[in-house]
Amino acid sequence: MLDELEKVYHNEAKSPELGHDEPLDGLIMTVLSQNTNDRNRDAAFNNLKAHYPDWQSVANAGADELANSIRTAGLANTKSQRIIEILRIIHSDFHEYSIKQLAKYNPDDMRKYLLDLPGVGAKTAACVVLFDFKLPAFPVDTHIERVTKRFGIAEKKLSPEEISHYLEGVIPASRFLGGHVNIISHGRAICHSRKPDCKNCVLNEKCDKII
Numbered sequence: 201m202l203d204e205l206e207k208v209y210h211n212e213a214k215s216p217e218l219g220h221d222e223p224l225d226g227l228i229m230t231v232l233s234q235n236t237n238d239r240n241r242d243a244a245f246n247n248l249k250a251h252y253p254d255w256q257s258v259a260n261a262g263a264d265e266l267a268n269s270i271r272t273a274g275l276a277n278t279k280s281q282r283i284i285e286i287l288r289i290i291h292s293d294f295h296e297y298s299i300k301q302l303a304k305y306n307p308d309d310m311r312k313y314l315l316d317l318p319g320v321g322a323k324t325a326a327c328v329v330l331f332d333f334k335l336p337a338f339p340v341d342t343h344i345e346r347v348t349k350r351f352g353i354a355e356k357k358l359s360p361e362e363i364s365h366y367l368e369g370v371i372p373a374s375r376f377l378g379g380h381v382n383i384i385s386h387g388r389a390i391c392h393s394r395k396p397d398c399k400n401c402v403l404n405e406k407c408d409k410i411i
C-alpha cells in the first residue's frame with residue numbers, strides 16, 4: 201500500500217503543520233485543528249500570530265480576548281482556555297514558553313508528557329512527536345482511519361488510537377512520515393468519505409473495499 205501511494209504522492213508534505221522551529225507552535229496548531237478543517241485552523245493560527253508577538257503575550261491574554269482571535273477554528277472558548285492552561289503548565293515545567301526541552305525525552309515519555317496537557321489527545325500528541333520532533337509516531341486522522349479500514353489493514357472495530365498503535369507496530373519507523381502524508385493525500389484525492397473513486401485508485405486490486 202505504501203509503495204503504491206509513494207509512486208503517486210511522492211511523500212510530499214503540503215501542510216504547514218509539518219514542522220516548526222518552535223515545537224510549541226506545532227502543539228498549539230494541532231490544538232486549533234481539532235474538530236475543524238485545515239483552512240480554518242490555519243486562519244485561526246495566523247490570526248493568533250498576527251495579534252500576539254510571542255507566547256508570553258498569549259499566556260497573559262484573557263481567554264475571551266484570545267477566543268476572538270481564534271474564532272475561525274471553532275470551539276473558540278474551549279480552545280482558548282486550553283491554550284492558556286497549556287502555556288501555564290509549560291512555563292511552570294520548563295521556565296520558558298517553549299517545549300524544545302522535550303527533545304531530551306525519549307519518544308514514549310515525550311508522548312506521555314504531551315497527553316497529560318489539557319485537550320491534547322492521541323492524534324495531537326503523535327503529530328507533535330512526528331512533525332515537530334521528527335521522532336517515530338503515526339498520527340491517525342479521519343482520512344487515515346477511513347482508508348486503512350477500507351483497504352483492510354485496520355480492523356473495523358479499532359479506534360484511531362488503536363490504529364495508530366497497530367500501524368506503529370507493523371510499519372518501519374522510517375516510513376511513518378511519508379506513509380502518514382500519503383494516506384491523507386489519498387483520502388482527500390481518491391478515497392473520499394462519501395464516494396470513493398475506486399476505478400481510478402492505485403490500490404484498487406489490493407483493496408478489500410470494506411465500505
Ligand code: SF4
Nearest residue numbers: 391396398401404407
Ligand atoms: S479501492 Fe476504493 S475503497 Fe479501496 S482505497 Fe481505493 S478508493 Fe478507497
